[in-house]
Amino acid sequence: xxxxxxxTVLENQMIAPYMYSMTLQADGIAELAKPGQFVNLYCKxxxxxxxxxxxxxxxxxxxxxINLIYAxxxxxxxxxxxxxxxxxxxxxxxxxxxxxxxxxKRRNIVVxxxxxxxxxxxxxxxxxxxxxxxxxxxxxxxxxxxxxRLGARVHIATEDGSVDFKGNVLELMKKENxxxxxxxxxxxxxxxxxxxxxAASQNIPMQVSLEERMACGIGVCVGxxxxxxxxxxxxxxxRKVCKDGPVFWxxxxxxxx
Amino acid sequence: MNKENLDLKVEIGGVVLKNPVTVASGTxxxxxEFAEFIDLNQLGAVTVKGVSxxxxxxxxxxxxxxxxxxxxxxxxxxxxxxxxxxxxDIPFLREFDTKIIVxxxxxxxxxxCDVAEKLSHADIDLIELNISCPNVKxxxxxxxxxxxxxxxxxxxxxxxxKHPVIVKLSPNVTDITEIAKAVVEGxxxxxxxxxxxxxxxxxxxxxxxxxxxxxGGFSGPAIKPVALRMVYQVAKAVSLPIIGMGGISTGEDAVxxxxxxxxxVAVGTANFRNPRATMDVLNGIKEYMMTYGIKSLDEIxxxx
Numbered sequence: 001x002x003x004x005x006x007x008t009v010l011e012n013q014m015i016a017p018y019m020y021s022m023t024l025q026a027d028g029i030a031e032l033a034k035p036g037q038f039v040n041l042y043c044k045x046x047x048x049x050x051x052x053x054x055x056x057x058x059x060x061x062x063x064x065x066i067n068l069i070y071a072x073x074x075x076x077x078x079x080x081x082x083x084x085x086x087x088x089x090x091x092x093x094x095x096x097x098x099x100x101x102x103x104x105k106r107r108n109i110v111v112x113x114x115x116x117x118x119x120x121x122x123x124x125x126x127x128x129x130x131x132x133x134x135x136x137x138x139x140x141x142x143x144x145x146x147x148x149r150l151g152a153r154v155h156i157a158t159e160d161g162s163v164d165f166k167g168n169v170l171e172l173m174k175k176e177n178x179x180x181x182x183x184x185x186x187x188x189x190x191x192x193x194x195x196x197x198x199a200a201s202q203n204i205p206m207q208v209s210l211e212e213r214m215a216c217g218i219g220v221c222v223g224x225x226x227x228x229x230x231x232x233x234x235x236x237x238x239r240k241v242c243k244d245g246p247v248f249w250x251x252x253x254x255x256x257x
Numbered sequence: 258m259n260k261e262n263l264d265l266k267v268e269i270g271g272v273v274l275k276n277p278v279t280v281a282s283g284t285x286x287x288x289x290e291f292a293e294f295i296d297l298n299q300l301g302a303v304t305v306k307g308v309s310x311x312x313x314x315x316x317x318x319x320x321x322x323x324x325x326x327x328x329x330x331x332x333x334x335x336x337x338x339x340x341x342x343x344x345x346d347i348p349f350l351r352e353f354d355t356k357i358i359v360x361x362x363x364x365x366x367x368x369x370c371d372v373a374e375k376l377s378h379a380d381i382d383l384i385e386l387n388i389s390c391p392n393v394k395x396x397x398x399x400x401x402x403x404x405x406x407x408x409x410x411x412x413x414x415x416x417x418x419k420h421p422v423i424v425k426l427s428p429n430v431t432d433i434t435e436i437a438k439a440v441v442e443g444x445x446x447x448x449x450x451x452x453x454x455x456x457x458x459x460x461x462x463x464x465x466x467x468x469x470x471x472x473g474g475f476s477g478p479a480i481k482p483v484a485l486r487m488v489y490q491v492a493k494a495v496s497l498p499i500i501g502m503g504g505i506s507t508g509e510d511a512v513x514x515x516x517x518x519x520x521x522v523a524v525g526t527a528n529f530r531n532p533r534a535t536m537d538v539l540n541g542i543k544e545y546m547m548t549y550g551i552k553s554l555d556e557i558x559x560x561x
Contacts, residue, residue, distance in 0.1 A: 001293065001294055001295070002293045002294050002532070003294065003532075003533065004531065004532070004533075042530065046326055046477075046478050046506070046530070047325055047326050048323065049323060049326060049327060049328060049477050049478070049526070049529075049530055050321075050323045050328060050529060050530065051529075051530065076323075092532075212318050212319065213318070213319040213320070213321040213322065213467075214321060215321045215328060215330065215526075215529045216528070216529040218290050218532065219286070219290050220284065220285060220286045220290050220291070220528065220529070221283075221284065221321065221330065221332070221529055222283075222306070222315065222320075222332050222335050223319075223320045223321035223330055223332060224318070224320075224321065225315070225318055225320065225335070226318065237314070238314055238315055238335055243290075
């Protein structure tokens, strides 16, 4: 039976303003995890009742560990940021479906925006062929060296121009005339929408990892839906980001919200 | 006395549940997801997510907001419709030794009756008539907040249903006992309460409501005192069996509801935090009975 596990926090430190990196001894989770999946982390006590869904950044199956990079976005994630090494935390996972890696595609474009960047690291680790990683941030890039270490070409845009290209990640992609066989992407919805429209104009298939407010993370509450229409469907449907996603083909997502 | 020979059986509308623990509609799907976490055979009944006569798409996102000790939802009864439900979910649930309670939703009396009629030929045990969802504009709570309409819809659904009918009451009324009495007059076989309280949360940074629907149903541990008070009042006012719910996450919580007069209890929002919450509640009830030498819950039901 699946269950919530109490696991040990091996490391939990700030890597950029409001951004933390947490490594967990997650035996039984690491072995099953795939890039693009997430875990539920639980706060202590019932005041903050609902789990926080956090994407998996790196998976180490040999050691049974996973790494999570999360932003302090509210009281729950702030509580997580104060956890010290050696303490335990409640966790459930891996949850959701990860990216659908297509090994026939040799020229991979990976696009991350801000706190949407972390799940792309494990993805890039597992991709075959060439990888161009385009990352957009407000001002503080994260994980750049980690992507470079994997042999990917990394291109960075910052909104305030503090690092490399000044502007958004799509402007950078257009400026560099990027081309490839497939795009994998995770980031804020306006970014995903803009890139998905561009990808459609270029005839490049694209997968997007979506985020939505969740209650359960296991497909029961029907809280975290997005509007989608599959190719063979006449009408659109509300699909669950946690259970049907979080990764969808971008041409199935209806971006009007 | 040991845990195995405690008498936990309860009866609602002539249907015997092997124990008093079920789930609140909409917090358990049709049980499929939870079968990976618990043995569904251990539950007195599974109460499934609300079904309507045709598929409903529900409300736009965001539909969830966490609040202190609870949460808001504005899902709006998204469901694939009663026919899909009958085809896909009943055969699955029937593999388990547990009763099936089907929550039904509608926008008009005719829609409620249509669902009840379609379910009459289906292999289920009880119908839970949802006249209390705060998240649908027409129907839903409009029936649950007016005594005359509550009685009318109960009477009509009873006429169209082959199965016993439990009516789920809204707490968003001045006097819940007035609605409870009206529903009894309409011929209900049982009552369940409470549905969610109407609530709201605002994102002060974006300066707008968190929920796309502006308001939503408030649930979780924070609402337990309100739910308990209403179960207590209704149990004093009518003699039908009551499924008590609202913020139950432990055996102690459940015992409070039974002492207040509930026949059975439903675990709701706690399922989102702890997929094993129903089992914790069931074990907690058994431990309480052992501690106080209680052989049957009839000994303590409604004694407060």
